[in-house]
Amino acid sequence: MRKCSVFFLFLFLLFPYTRPRYGGELKLELPASGNPLFWDGLLKDSLAFSNIFYLDSRGKPWSFLFSRWWEEQGRWYFKLKEGILYADATPILPQDIANSINSFIHSNRPGALSLRNIIKSIGVEPPDRVVIEVASSANLPLLLSTPYLFLRREGKYSGPFVPRQDNSFEANPFFPGGRAFLDRVLLVYPPEIPDMSFTQGFEARAAFSVSYLVYLMVSPRKWRKLSRRAIFSLLSSLSWKTRADSYLPSQLSQFSLDFPLIRLRRVRGYLRRKVILAVSPALASMAQELKDTASLARVKLEANISENPLGELLAGRANAALFPSQAAFVGSEAEEVVGMIERYGLERFYPYLGKLKKKILLYMGEDEKKLERVLSSTYEYMASREFFFPVAVARQPVYLKKSFLPGGKDFYGRPLMWKIRRALSRPDEGKTDSSPQAD
Amino acid sequence: MRKLILLLVFFAVLQAQPPSRLVEECSLKVESFVLSREIFPRLAIASIRNHSLRSQGFVENLYQLIAARLSDYLMPSEGVLGFDSRGGFFSPPPGYDYLLRIVYRELAGDAYLFIRIYSRDGRFQDFLSCSGKVEEVAYREFELSAPGASPLLVLWDAQVPGEPLAVLKNGEDIFLLYPDKILKLKKVGGVLRKVKEAELSWPSPAYPSQDLRGFIGKVSLQDGVYLNVGISSSASYLYLRYSDLAPAMVLPWLVLAEEEGKILLGKFAPGKNYFAPVLGEVSLPASLQDLTLAETRGFPPFYDICVYQGLINIVDEEGKRRVFKGEEEIPSPGQSLGDEMECWGDYFISTGFGERERISYQDFSALEKRGELKQSGKIVYMSRTASGTVMVLEKEASRFWIKEIKIE
Known part of the structure; x- marks a missing residue:
């Protein structure tokens, strides 16, 4: 009986409101320099x-x-x-x-x-x-x-x-898809994450939005054990929710930080500064390491915002705009994925990724269908381990069911970013396919 | 004897006029099946099943209609194996060529007749289906003194067509509000019969809404009795004459409640699912024209409002109860109620705290909950009737039900 009442209490806490609620502001933080496909807005x-x-x-x-x-x-x-x-x-x-x-x-x-x-x-x-x-x-x-x-x-x-002015956007009451549940969206341009300084602390707050879950992906090979311990103790001391399972001293490949607004308010100002500076004498060198190695990240909206279908779309687009990868435009998707696996030494921690990499190399330029299958299973594997490549992040939420076949150049000679899956088209469509390759 | 049967069939046709169109449509399909065979076949009915709330008498009439319409091809059954509200099963005569299994179903205001045809060796041959609109809705009555029942009791319920936004009951008249029309139903002998339907044309501009809400209320004024209806995608609301649902006026206010000789007026926040943070007041007696001269004042945005002993109770944006006397707010326990609330005698009833799946009633003064009724669906709308019961519009899966409930 007690279990039952606890369960219902949990349910009430989970669904405290009975209708979708209107209101709230979504703060999207964008890098000062952006992805050329998104940069023009x-x-x-x-x-x-x-x-x-x-x-x-x-x-x-x-x-x-x-x-x-x-x-x-x-x-x-x-x-x-x-x-x-x-x-x-x-x-x-x-x-x-x-x-x-x-x-x-x-x-x-x-x-x-x-x-x-x-x-x-x-x-x-x-x-x-x-x-x-x-x-x-x-x-x-x-x-x-x-x-x-x-x-x-x-x-x-x-x-x-x-x-409106100051990069803010007010809900349009006449939007044909129905007025957005959010009242306002605010775009801010803080310093990019690699430029943050943990010694100051304030920049960290500016870089990390209070309403985002931020994943930082770092290359642990470049990290000293002391730094790993230092950053973990720093995060713990700030009372940020640190995922217990994400910190493994020997395999620190990813950890996630949740920044609840209330927590940050509590450690605002002098006290917070004091806490940060008192954590570890190795902070300065660790910050430098973090600056050098933290290059991948994913932003995910918190639950109450992602309940809004528009919120998900915004999250996808924010991801794409936040963490652009120039590499996405210079090679094929497969080359890019292999490059990422090698650059971040992921095979060492995820041996299965090594097998997938070998398969990608095997099928690259040989069998597009098999290659596509291996790529999608690579993404699935990464998603199951909760880490993401910028390309996967940029493409999947926005384009949903479209597939991104490698190869091909557009009319202006740039690498082709996306092409509609042939399977979605009618069988006779292949002859008159509109892709630039067919020209 | 034959004349008697014909007379019975005639009365059956009279009583069940809408299904007769269904029967005719399906019979034509059966005929075309028969005529497509090389040898003129003989048919028999094995069963007729009732997958609706219709009574046994209705299904018997339906069977009689089908049998009369297909009498040229049908062999009479040897006997009835059983007949109740769930349908009838017959013992087919020897020598038939094809066996018919019939299902009657009602879904969201549409009636369907499905006929499956089997050959004598049991092989499936064909599937015929026909559909039509239900002009009347069957309702189920419930025992008041059911043992172990909750203090809140359901008197009757009925599945209603489409996706209504609001419901109102006044005497035996039941009004259902849809985004583009309003239906007037009447309780007559186990069914809700459609009496009147009126199209609603909302003045522009329209505010598209992702969570459309409706309101329907009855208001008695000096110059007549009116229904006032509104949806959250419109900033103007329609006043219809109660008697014939003819449009009388378009106003920017809805009559939400009455309080000590005053009418309280409100409006939806356009495109949103709650009422705007403004309240209008008009002193009684008043005519419809007087509602245009309402005095307005600021008020917290709210989901629902009701008045008890001169106190205005609202559920605010947070789903919490707040109490006002005139313009002044009175400290209250601030119970979390949900988004639908009605004042009911010395109690207020609400959708409860959770996923709109329970109706609860509480004392106005006490904090504790006095009783609650778990629903199988989600509550869309609640309104108090003239006789003191409460009408509830509920969504279960994709179907909508109306229920009348009361405290025992």
């Missing part, structure tokens, strides 16, 4: 503008703007929802959507070339239809679901949030 755009299509959690294209869409003899018809508005309460017109798609396909953004090859014409059928004539039997909504394609009209905002 994909994150900001996805807050301020509505994607014309997006992929739902099952990988199916879906739209907040259209009530239905269908294909008839090489023409796709998109029927606009009734009464949808921009943030300033002016109506969204089919012509705006046609213009947005038209300007996108003539841009150099990812996915634009594929669409340009397929779309023959874009028109509007009054009062509420957009008609797109296509050259092949491609699944047009799937291609339109690139995260770079937004509904744009000058001076109008169609996204879940409306930009």
Whole structure:
């Protein structure tokens, strides 16, 4: 009986509120220098503008703007929802959507070339239809679901949030997908994590958001035992929740820090400074080591924010923007993964990764299907061990069910980042595939 | 004898008008099955099962209708093996070619008739299904003095079509609010019969909502009796004449409660699932036009409100109870209640603390919980009836139920 009541008490604590709650502010911290694909503002755009299509959690294209869409003899018809508005309460017109798609396909953004090859014409059928004539039997909504394609009209905002001053975004009450549960999103640009200094302590607070769970991944080979002990004692002394199982003196490859707001408030100011400085005389050298070795990290939103579907999307995009990897754009995905395994000496701690690396090398350039399978099992293995490569982090949450095949260059000669999985397309689509490789 | 049977069938047709369309549709499919065979086959019915809340009489009528419609192809059964509210089983006569197994089902306001056809050697041959709208909803009555029952009792319940947002009962009239329409049902002989349906056109602009909430209330004013309905995606609310549900006025206020000769008015925070932090007041007696002249004041945002002995009780944004006398807040224990609450005699009842799965009632003064009723679904809406009971709209899996409950 007691067990039962404890269980129910736990349930009550877990679900103290009976409806989804509105309110709250999400603080997203971005690095001063960013990922060139995000740097010109994909994150900001996805807050301020509505994607014309997006992929739902099952990988199916879906739209907040259209009530239905269908294909008839090489023409796709998109029927606009009734009464949808921009943030300033002016109506969204089919012509705006046609213009947005038209300007996108003539841009150099990812996915634009594929669409340009397929779309023959874009028109509007009054009062509420957009008609797109296509050259092949491609699944047009799937291609339109690139995260770079937004509904744009000058001076109008169609996204879940409306930009205000000081990099803050207020919820848009007219967002066609329903008003966001969050009231506000705040973007801040603190110093990047490798620049933090544990000796000062304050920078650590600035770099780590109070609402994030931060994973730091370090190369333990470069760490002295003393440093490992010192950092562990530092974290313990600050009363940050340290995962007990993540600290293994001989295998410190990852640990996670949870920064509850209340805890940080308690150690604010002089007391906190005192605590940090008193931890260990080896702090200075340890901080330098951390600066040198901490190069990978993952940000995950806390539970109450990730309950919001938008929160998850933001988390995915924040991850991608926070921890860019230039390596993601210079080689194939497989080369990148092998490079990461080698660079961080992961085989030493995870022998299974060594086996996967051998398989990747075996199939690279030989068998794309098998290679894809090995890569996905590598990601699964990493996810099960709770560590992430920046590439995996950047790609998986945002693109969901799309696969990222290695190889290929786009119209401008840059490495191809993403291509839609052939299996998702119709069988006869392969002949008229829109990928740059087919040109 | 034959005339008597025909008369019975005639009355059956009269009584069960909506299923007759289903029967006709399915019979046409059975006919096309029969005509597609090379040899003119003989059919027999093995069973008719009732997967709905309908009574035994309804299923018997349904069987009679099907038998009468397919009499040209059907061999009469040798006997009834059993017939109750779950359906009937028959002993098929020797010499049939195909056996029919029939299932009647009601789901979210739609009625379905499924017919499976088997050959004499037991092989499955065909599956026919037809569907139609249910114009009336069957309800189940419950024993009041069930042994070991909780102090909160369910008097009756019924599965209702679609996804209603709110429910109101006044006498035998039951109103169901949907995002785009309102239904008026009446309790007649074991079924809720649809009496009236009115389309609702909400004034623009619309605030799309991820958690749509509805409100429906009855208000008696000098110039008549009105229903006021609102949804959280609209900033304006509709006042309909109670008698014929004709639109009377559009106002930016909902009548939430009455307090010592005053009407308390509120409005949804547009697009959100709680009421905006403002309260309007109009002194009685008042006409509908007077509601436009409401005096407003600041008030905490709240999920639900009710008035007991001149005290305004609310469940605030945090799901906690707060008490106000006029504009002044009175210190209260601040129980965690949930998001739906009704004042009921000397008690207030609420959705309870948790996942909207229990209804609990507590004294206004005491802290302790007096009784609670565990529900199988999640409570969407609660409203007090004129007779002192409470109507509960509940979602169980993807189906919606209304229940009338009272304290024993």
